[in-house]
Every structure is written in C-alpha cells, then in structure tokens.
Amino acid sequence: MLKAYRAELLSVARDPRDAGPAAVRHESDGLLVVEDGIVVARGPYAELAGKYPEPEVLPGLVVPGFVDAHVHYPQTDCIASYGEQLLDWLDKHIFPAEKAFVDKAHAAAVAAFFLDELLRSGTTSALVYPTVHAQSVDALFEAALARRMRVVSGKVLMDLGPEGLNDTPATGRAESEALIRRWHGRGRLGYAVTPRFALSCSDEQLAEAGALLDEHPEVLMHTHLAENVHEVAAVAARFPDAADYLDVYDRFGLVTQRSVFAHAIHLPERSCARLRESGAGVAVCPSSNLFLGSGHFDFGQADRHGLRLGLGTDVGAGTSFSMLRTAGLAYQAALAREDRLDPFRALYLATAGSAALLHIEDRVGALEVGQEADFVVLDCAATQLLARRTGGADLATRLFALQILGDERAIAATYVMGECAWKSPKPSTLC
Incomplete structure (x- = not known):
C-alpha cells in the first residue's frame, strides 16, 4: 500500500564531524512516500505533489525514529x-x-x-x-x-x-x-x-x-x-x-x-x-x-x-x-569538558549514528529512499516553555530547545514501518 505524508522533514545521515553541513537534509515543506513500510520517495512537496496519493499532513517536525x-x-x-x-x-x-x-x-x-x-x-x-x-x-x-x-x-x-x-x-x-x-x-x-x-x-x-x-x-x-x-x-x-x-x-x-x-x-x-x-x-x-x-x-x-x-x-x-533528553545531557557532558556538541550532530548520534553502531544504517536512521519508514513527529509546542522558546526560531534553535527542554512529552506520534504505532492524546501543533 502506498502512503504519503506531508511535513517538515529533517535527518542527518552522516556525522557532521566528518561531513560538515552537507550531512543535514531538511525540507521545510516535504513529502515522504512510503510503500509497504519502505520509503520510496522523499523531497520538497512542491516537486513531488501530484505524483502520489493525497498526503496525510503531519503537524510538527518529522525526524527518523x-x-x-x-x-x-x-x-x-x-x-x-x-x-x-x-x-x-x-x-x-x-x-x-x-x-x-x-x-x-x-x-x-x-x-x-x-x-x-x-x-x-x-x-x-x-x-x-x-x-x-x-x-x-x-x-x-x-x-x-x-x-x-x-x-x-x-x-x-x-x-x-x-x-x-x-x-x-x-x-x-x-x-x-x-x-x-x-x-x-x-x-x-x-x-x-x-x-x-x-x-x-x-x-x-x-x-x-x-x-x-x-x-x-x-x-x-x-x-x-x-x-x-x-x-x-x-x-x-x-x-x-x-x-x-x-x-x-x-x-x-x-x-x-x-x-x-x-x-x-x-x-x-x-x-x-x-x-x-x-x-x-x-x-x-x-x-x-x-x-x-x-x-x-x-x-x-x-x-x-x-x-x-x-x-x-x-x-x-x-x-x-527519552533520546531527546539523552541528547541534551550529551551536550552538557561535552560542555563540561569544554567541547561543543551541536544539535544536528546530537540528532545524528541519536539516529543514524546509533544505527551505524548496530550495523543497520542501510535500513533505518535517515529516512532515505530504500530505508524502513520509522519516524517520529516532534511537537515544539508540547509545553508552554518549549512553545515560548521556539516560536519564530530557526531550525537549529528549535532542535536544540527540543533536546534541552524536551522529553517524551514532545513526541506527538511514533511511526513504525510507515504505520502509526503510538500517538499522543494531546493534539500536536506546528513545530
């Protein structure tokens, strides 16, 4: 079965330590297309619209599971x-x-x-x-x-x-x-x-x-x-x-x-x-x-x-x-030794980096074509403080705030193989 999801999409497939900014892939208005649990297309909505079934709109920031x-x-x-x-x-x-x-x-x-x-x-x-x-x-x-x-x-x-x-x-x-x-x-x-x-x-x-x-x-x-x-x-x-x-x-x-x-x-x-x-x-x-x-x-x-x-x-x-919470603590642990862990690298470590350790990076971790469609919808307004901190902010600021101030409350929904496996009872708002 073919399914399409329209959302803001973000993934970091390679370690920014080695690949630099090119490691980050972001579509502010993206389309993710899934067939039988596998990603078959991903890109800007404007480029892919009309080629696939009417998408389900996911309010929030979508990142790999x-x-x-x-x-x-x-x-x-x-x-x-x-x-x-x-x-x-x-x-x-x-x-x-x-x-x-x-x-x-x-x-x-x-x-x-x-x-x-x-x-x-x-x-x-x-x-x-x-x-x-x-x-x-x-x-x-x-x-x-x-x-x-x-x-x-x-x-x-x-x-x-x-x-x-x-x-x-x-x-x-x-x-x-x-x-x-x-x-x-x-x-x-x-x-x-x-x-x-x-x-x-x-x-x-x-x-x-x-x-x-x-x-x-x-x-x-x-x-x-x-x-x-x-x-x-x-x-x-x-x-x-x-x-x-x-x-x-x-x-x-x-x-x-x-x-x-x-x-x-x-x-x-x-x-x-x-x-x-x-x-x-x-x-x-x-x-x-x-x-x-x-x-x-x-x-x-x-x-x-x-x-x-x-x-x-x-x-x-x-x-x-919460891997969000864990990423925030990793930032603090790094800073205690006078190192800086930027939020995109922290996201890499929590997704594609960990997948590489498990030798499953070809299957999960980056939401690339051919990978299994495991993803998470993040809610930047999950708490009043998050909403206040992220309102009008750029992507890096929103992601960092989610890692420092967020936890399981910021998970609006979790998808496994393209199907919703958990959904928050609290309605999500745009991230």
Missing part, C-alpha cells in the same frame, strides 16, 4: 534507585531485580511495558540487554516482533554472577547458539553476543564469547567498558597482565568492527587507537554516567581518534527513556 544504542529492559523497574555508584548499585538494586526474570511471565510483562515506553519516547530501534535467562530474550523478542520494532539483543553471559543470576561457559554457549538459531534475522530482529562485563565472566566464558562471535559473523558483540573508576581498578586488579580494560576483551577476540562498547569514559589513548583500528564503536550514555557519578564522556578525545559513536539511554541507571 530514534535508535537507542544501549539500554537494559530488565532494569525498567529499578530506574531512580538511590545512593550507590556502579558496582554497589548492581549488587544492591540490579542483581536482585534481575533474578525475577527466571519467570517468563514476569519477563513478558516487563518487556511489553518497556517497548511501549520506547515507542512513547520516539524510539523505534534499540540494542537491548536482557538477563542471563534465555527466557528473558524470548520474551523481549516476542514483544518486539508483535510491535514490528527493530531490536537487537542477546542472552547475558555471566558465569561469575551471584547465585540465581549466573550460567556456565557451556550453558551460556549452548543457550546463545539456540537463541541465534531461533531469533536472528526473524522479522526485524538481530542477535548480539553479550558478556555482561569483564568482571562477571571467567576467562573460559570470555573465550567462549569470542568463539561465538567468530563463528557467527552476522551477529554483534555488546558489553560495557571503562564506565566507572572503581570498576576500572577492579578489572586492572583481576587482569594484571592486560595493557588496559579494552585489552582484556581484545585477548578473547571481542574487539572487532561488530563490537559495541557502552560508556568508555575512562580510556587511555592506547584504547582509543585500538577502537579506531578495529572499527568498534562506543554507545555514549550521559544520563547514567551522571546518575551513578561515573564521569563525563570525552568527546574531544573520541573525535581526535575518529571513533564511531552512538547514543544510549542506559535505563535503568539512565533516568529517562
């Missing part, structure tokens, strides 16, 4: 848990909660709420941590398949986890292989080999994870790296012969162009050079870094090395499902 490059669905109910930095926070709040995901019904209920919250926040694709339990992966993928969302996930590997939240190298390998066969490539789903982090896995399990990655060149690798100074010190103590934290993963074949490392805020120059050489990428998670007192990501260091970057909410240490 957000792509969350790092988020934990089992931590949904632990958001806003008080008082600890990373390692103690895991022990006190997270590990006890994740044990409940041995129950498939519990996992299914949380997965449904989690994915609906993503849609309400304008997120249509995500790289998601489940738990060590295979049924937690099944529950997430079943819910994502029903919503036609593009989700990448994989069973957490952690044979050194607490009782009730651990596996073995053998069971972790066998369950992961079964899940890959069952889910990878089904609908819009993808798999990621997911060792929780270096401290949660024995050397044998890290080696098994590396072997899995090598034997399945179609899947990703997803883990945590250098998030917190106490974590970095603990990794150094356990692996005294490693050059640094990244080298621990490298020794087991886990640093490749298909690797996505969350956080990476305490990296030596050697690690940055190795990330660039390997083609691995970093999911920047400013909300959780601030909430857990971990520090601020060093955009200047990353840009000197030309690292591939995306953006993640990292719920539940992250305090919002």
Whole structure:
C-alpha cells in the first residue's frame, strides 16, 4: 500500500564531524512516500505533489525514529534507585531485580511495558540487554516482533554472577547458539553476543564469547567498558597482565568492527587507537554516567581518534527513556569538558549514528529512499516553555530547545514501518 505524508522533514545521515553541513537534509515543506513500510520517495512537496496519493499532513517536525544504542529492559523497574555508584548499585538494586526474570511471565510483562515506553519516547530501534535467562530474550523478542520494532539483543553471559543470576561457559554457549538459531534475522530482529562485563565472566566464558562471535559473523558483540573508576581498578586488579580494560576483551577476540562498547569514559589513548583500528564503536550514555557519578564522556578525545559513536539511554541507571533528553545531557557532558556538541550532530548520534553502531544504517536512521519508514513527529509546542522558546526560531534553535527542554512529552506520534504505532492524546501543533 502506498502512503504519503506531508511535513517538515529533517535527518542527518552522516556525522557532521566528518561531513560538515552537507550531512543535514531538511525540507521545510516535504513529502515522504512510503510503500509497504519502505520509503520510496522523499523531497520538497512542491516537486513531488501530484505524483502520489493525497498526503496525510503531519503537524510538527518529522525526524527518523530514534535508535537507542544501549539500554537494559530488565532494569525498567529499578530506574531512580538511590545512593550507590556502579558496582554497589548492581549488587544492591540490579542483581536482585534481575533474578525475577527466571519467570517468563514476569519477563513478558516487563518487556511489553518497556517497548511501549520506547515507542512513547520516539524510539523505534534499540540494542537491548536482557538477563542471563534465555527466557528473558524470548520474551523481549516476542514483544518486539508483535510491535514490528527493530531490536537487537542477546542472552547475558555471566558465569561469575551471584547465585540465581549466573550460567556456565557451556550453558551460556549452548543457550546463545539456540537463541541465534531461533531469533536472528526473524522479522526485524538481530542477535548480539553479550558478556555482561569483564568482571562477571571467567576467562573460559570470555573465550567462549569470542568463539561465538567468530563463528557467527552476522551477529554483534555488546558489553560495557571503562564506565566507572572503581570498576576500572577492579578489572586492572583481576587482569594484571592486560595493557588496559579494552585489552582484556581484545585477548578473547571481542574487539572487532561488530563490537559495541557502552560508556568508555575512562580510556587511555592506547584504547582509543585500538577502537579506531578495529572499527568498534562506543554507545555514549550521559544520563547514567551522571546518575551513578561515573564521569563525563570525552568527546574531544573520541573525535581526535575518529571513533564511531552512538547514543544510549542506559535505563535503568539512565533516568529517562527519552533520546531527546539523552541528547541534551550529551551536550552538557561535552560542555563540561569544554567541547561543543551541536544539535544536528546530537540528532545524528541519536539516529543514524546509533544505527551505524548496530550495523543497520542501510535500513533505518535517515529516512532515505530504500530505508524502513520509522519516524517520529516532534511537537515544539508540547509545553508552554518549549512553545515560548521556539516560536519564530530557526531550525537549529528549535532542535536544540527540543533536546534541552524536551522529553517524551514532545513526541506527538511514533511511526513504525510507515504505520502509526503510538500517538499522543494531546493534539500536536506546528513545530
């Protein structure tokens, strides 16, 4: 079925760090044409009018659906848990909660709420941590398949986890292989080999994870790296012969162009050079870094090395499902280190940049012809303050205000494969 949408259209398909202003594509009065969920035409309305069916007018600023490059669905109910930095926070709040995901019904209920919250926040694709339990992966993928969302996930590997939240190298390998066969490539789903982090896995399990990655060149690798100074010190103590934290993963074949490392805020120059050489990428998670007192990501260091970057909410240490809110916090984290993150680059990181980390940039992230028609309608007048700040403003000012002042309230509607998947009960006004 052919559908046409008339709206103000904005996307950033390439990193403005490298491509400059040419990375930004904007039609102030545009037409987006979708057939069977795929974009078949895009351009100025005046040029395309009359060639396609009468369009539906979308009041607001239309951008690609957000792509969350790092988020934990089992931590949904632990958001806003008080008082600890990373390692103690895991022990006190997270590990006890994740044990409940041995129950498939519990996992299914949380997965449904989690994915609906993503849609309400304008997120249509995500790289998601489940738990060590295979049924937690099944529950997430079943819910994502029903919503036609593009989700990448994989069973957490952690044979050194607490009782009730651990596996073995053998069971972790066998369950992961079964899940890959069952889910990878089904609908819009993808798999990621997911060792929780270096401290949660024995050397044998890290080696098994590396072997899995090598034997399945179609899947990703997803883990945590250098998030917190106490974590970095603990990794150094356990692996005294490693050059640094990244080298621990490298020794087991886990640093490749298909690797996505969350956080990476305490990296030596050697690690940055190795990330660039390997083609691995970093999911920047400013909300959780601030909430857990971990520090601020060093955009200047990353840009000197030309690292591939995306953006993640990292719920539940992250305090919002909103990628708009997360982009605003990324700006503030950059400025804390005297770097500037302009709003168009922030939009890139939240869309095409994160899609590139997930190796799905040919499918989502830019609303280009041939891509899947996942998009969001943003409402610049969602709150009185936003309306006052953006009234009569230019595009950059409106986009920046949405990132600093906006959140899920600024999402007027979320479309998945060209169909409305969520709509605000509040009428949208022109952005």
